[in-house]
Amino acid sequence: MKQRSGPAVFLLLSVWVVLRAVxxxxxxxxxDDFEDATANKVGGRSNTYVMAPSRALAVKTTExxxxxxxxxxxxxxxxxxxxxxxxxxxxxxxxxxxxxxxxFDAAPYKSLTLWVxxxxxxxxxxxxxxxxxxxxxxxxxxxxxxxxxxxxxxITTEWQKATxxxxxxxxxxxxxxxxxxxFEGSLxxxxxxxxxxxxxxxxxx
Amino acid sequence: MTAARRIQRRALGLAxxxxxxxxxxxxxxxxxxxxxxxxxxxxxxxLFQSEAKFARRGKFGGYAMRPSKYGLFADxxxxxxxxxxxxxxxxxxxxxxxFCGAYLIVLGDLSQFATMTFWIxxxxxxxxxxxxxxxxxxxxxxxxxxxxxIYRYLPNGITTDWQRVTVPLGDFFGxxxxxxxxxxxNFNEQEEGTFWIDGLEFxxxxxxxxxxxxxxxxxxxxxxxxxxxxxxxxxxxNAYKRLPSICEFSRVENPRVGxxxxxxxxxxxxxxxxxxxxxxxxxxxxxGEFFDLASYKxVRFWVxxxxxxxxxxxxxADRSWLTIGDSVKAGTVEKYLPGGVTAEWQxxxxxxxxxxxxxxSQMGSFVVNFYKQGKGTLFLDDLRxxxxxxxxxxxxxxxxx
Numbered sequence: 001m002k003q004r005s006g007p008a009v010f011l012l013l014s015v016w017v018v019l020r021a022v023x024x025x026x027x028x029x030x031x032d033d034f035e036d037a038t039a040n041k042v043g044g045r046s047n048t049y050v051m052a053p054s055r056a057l058a059v060k061t062t063e064x065x066x067x068x069x070x071x072x073x074x075x076x077x078x079x080x081x082x083x084x085x086x087x088x089x090x091x092x093x094x095x096x097x098x099x100x101x102x103x104f105d106a107a108p109y110k111s112l113t114l115w116v117x118x119x120x121x122x123x124x125x126x127x128x129x130x131x132x133x134x135x136x137x138x139x140x141x142x143x144x145x146x147x148x149x150x151x152x153x154x155i156t157t158e159w160q161k162a163t164x165x166x167x168x169x170x171x172x173x174x175x176x177x178x179x180x181x182x183f184e185g186s187l188x189x190x191x192x193x194x195x196x197x198x199x200x201x202x203x204x205x
Numbered sequence: 206m207t208a209a210r211r212i213q214r215r216a217l218g219l220a221x222x223x224x225x226x227x228x229x230x231x232x233x234x235x236x237x238x239x240x241x242x243x244x245x246x247x248x249x250x251x252l253f254q255s256e257a258k259f260a261r262r263g264k265f266g267g268y269a270m271r272p273s274k275y276g277l278f279a280d281x282x283x284x285x286x287x288x289x290x291x292x293x294x295x296x297x298x299x300x301x302x303x304f305c306g307a308y309l310i311v312l313g314d315l316s317q318f319a320t321m322t323f324w325i326x327x328x329x330x331x332x333x334x335x336x337x338x339x340x341x342x343x344x345x346x347x348x349x350x351x352x353x354x355i356y357r358y359l360p361n362g363i364t365t366d367w368q369r370v371t372v373p374l375g376d377f378f379g380x381x382x383x384x385x386x387x388x389x390x391n392f393n394e395q396e397e398g399t400f401w402i403d404g405l406e407f408x409x410x411x412x413x414x415x416x417x418x419x420x421x422x423x424x425x426x427x428x429x430x431x432x433x434x435x436x437x438x439x440x441x442x443n444a445y446k447r448l449p450s451i452c453e454f455s456r457v458e459n460p461r462v463g464x465x466x467x468x469x470x471x472x473x474x475x476x477x478x479x480x481x482x483x484x485x486x487x488x489x490x491x492x493g494e495f496f497d498l499a500s501y502k503x504v505r506f507w508v509x510x511x512x513x514x515x516x517x518x519x520x521x522a523d524r525s526w527l528t529i530g531d532s533v534k535a536g537t538v539e540k541y542l543p544g545g546v547t548a549e550w551q552x553x554x555x556x557x558x559x560x561x562x563x564x565x566s567q568m569g570s571f572v573v574n575f576y577k578q579g580k581g582t583l584f585l586d587d588l589r590x591x592x593x594x595x596x597x598x599x600x601x602x603x604x605x606x
Contacts, residue, residue: 036417043319043411047497047566057602059595075602099319099411 026108028205031179032095034060034072040202042104044096044178048074051089053082056183058093066115066159066200073198076125076183080191088191092128094140094180095202103132103175109204112164112179116146118155119196124187127162128180129169135177141169145187155197163205237322237406243313250341250384260386262312265292268347269305273298273392277307283401285324285367291403296334298392306334306391309405316382318407321372325355325402327363332398333432337389338377344386351391352376353439354432363400373413376439378490393433425501425590427571428486430456431467436588438496442486444472450480452575462507462550462586469507469586476575483517483574485532486588495524495567502593504555504571508538511582513547520572521560527569534574535559546583557590 032040039045048056057075065071074093083089097104112127124147128140147154149162166173181199185191240263252260267275276295284291294307315321333356337349356362358370374382388405392398419425428436434456436442444452452475456468474482488496504519516539520532539545541553557565571588575581593601 039411039414039416043414045416045497047499055602055605057598059598102317102319 031202035068040095043099046095050091053079054089054091056091071198071200075196077194078183092182094178096178098177106173106176114202115159115200117159117198121156123155123195123197126182128182130178131171132175140180237408240405260310264310267307270303273303273305275305285403291401295399296392297397308387308389310387311385314383315385320408320412323405324367326367328399330364332363332400333394335391335393338380339386340381341384341386349389350377350380353435356432371412428588430470436486440487446482447480449477450482452482469584472583474575475580485570485572488568497566498568499565501590503591506588507550507586509550509584510546515546515581515583518574522569523563524567532572533560
């Protein structure tokens with residue numbers, strides 16, 4: 001008997017139309033799990049950034065990570081006096097999502113997520129994101145205080161997942177250059193703050 | 206419908222869907238993109254008539270100035286599994302200024318790739334060359350960007366077994382990756398050798414984590430002076446001089462620290478009452494990134510003199526000091542070798558804090574400066590920077606309270 005191929009072709013075309021029409025759903029991508037590589041999972045390097053007299057230190061620690069064997073420990077000491085404009089300088093940590101000349105395409109993702117806890121609780125920072133433009137001027141667009149994105153409303157001594165919507169940054173998500181943890185003076189009473197925070201599993205989801 | 210017919214139809218359907226979403230199956234033995242599948246040169250790329258006529262992707266050839274020689278051919282007898290043939294490359298490099306090398310034409314846009322891999326094996330083991338890449342501009346001036354010796358990618362060198370070489374394309378800093386003309390194998394060591402290459406592939410992901418390699422080793426070996434005038438970061442090194450003072454550098458097999466084969470750096474200098482002279486090795490890429498030494502605590506190297514009693518200063522330059530063409534000196538070598546330089550190898554250890562307030566996140570160069578009037582010959586070997594341990598960093602943090 002002659003086989004009818006019409007329904008099969010229609011089904012295939014329907015699949016094709018659906019695949020083309022629906023925006024690509026990207027699986028979550030890990031930017032850094034802080035396990036073993038100095039370079040992050042997308043091939044970019046990471047480091048602290050400081051302007052004296054403020055200072056920061058980044059060390060991978062095995063003390064109670066959120067997952068895996070290690071987490072990132074960030075010590076910060078944001079001053080309120082001295083340095084440029086007598087504003088105490090600045091400090092933070094960055095990880096490059098740009099690897100060589102290639103920027104990271106974050107357009108398929110809705111949010112940046114990370115796990116956070118503090119040594120004492122009550123520590124503070126903002127997330128900074130830079131696209132090509134902000135990368136070229138050596139700065140980043142800052143989120144609101146990290147507590148706004150945490151279930152408890154502030155950093156505690158327990159691990160919490162922060163979910164920071166990418167839409168808040170108004171950046172060219174197709175060309176993302178870096179993610180930063182920024183210890184901004186405006187986050188601390190009087191502009192000065194000192195503490196230790198832990199970060200793990202930085203991802204785009 | 207028979208079961209075979211159903212399977213055939215299902216396979217056809219899946220293939221059709223795969224074709225629609227643009228995911229052709231990879232070649233059997235390839236993980237990356239094969240040379241034949243690399244995107245072509247951008248439309249309008251300028252080629253000389255001779256280049257357009259002569260060059261085709263996958264063609265290989267060589268260059269030589271007599272009496273140096275090269276030879277190469279497709280070898281169906283020696284190849285990796287799944288490949289029809291390897292490329293056999295032979296060379297006989299005579300003393301400078303004679304030269305020779307081989308090339309493989311790419312004629313493609315590699316800008317979407319981060320890493321290049323290929324397989325290599327030697328006839329005897331120990332064959333050596335510098336690896337280069339040239340774009341359609343540098344090819345016209347018969348030049349290439351060299352990334353360093355094959356030992357940079359195979360620390361134990363080429364052996365008689367197939368080994369995979371993994372090269373970050375970023376190492377060819379300065380090459381226009383959108384317009385790559387070819388790969389270059391430059392035979393810089395005076396010797397004779399035969400080796401095979403096969404399975405050239407390009408990958409979109411980074412496959413080399415240099416920072417992690419350094420962290421695992423606990424140090425950056427900036428130069429062992431064994432196989433290339435480029436240092437371990439692929440940066441340039443050279444003597445500097447202002448007449449009437451002069452300095453010349455070479456790499457020599459004797460003397461050498463330890464008993465492994467290789468070379469040391471030889472500096473022949475003549476410091477006069479005026480002028481200056483010395484040697485520098487760059488940490489930064491020219492017109493590119495500076496090197497972050499903020500996580501390092503000391504510089505170490507081995508030194509000896511031809512006679513003993515030779516003296517010099519050790520300097521380092523960050524971005525600012527490099528811009529003005531000078532360096533900050535930690536002091537003279539006697540500060541670190543109380544008995545001074547002798548005719549025996551001694552290790553010099555200099556805490557980076559001795560260089561004062563430099564921007565360690567943007568470092569430019571390491572310098573040996575001959576400051577005292579006189580002539581001499583000095584040998585250096587195994588120049589390296591030792592990283593701070595996490596304990597060092599935490600102690601430093603607490604100390605700065």
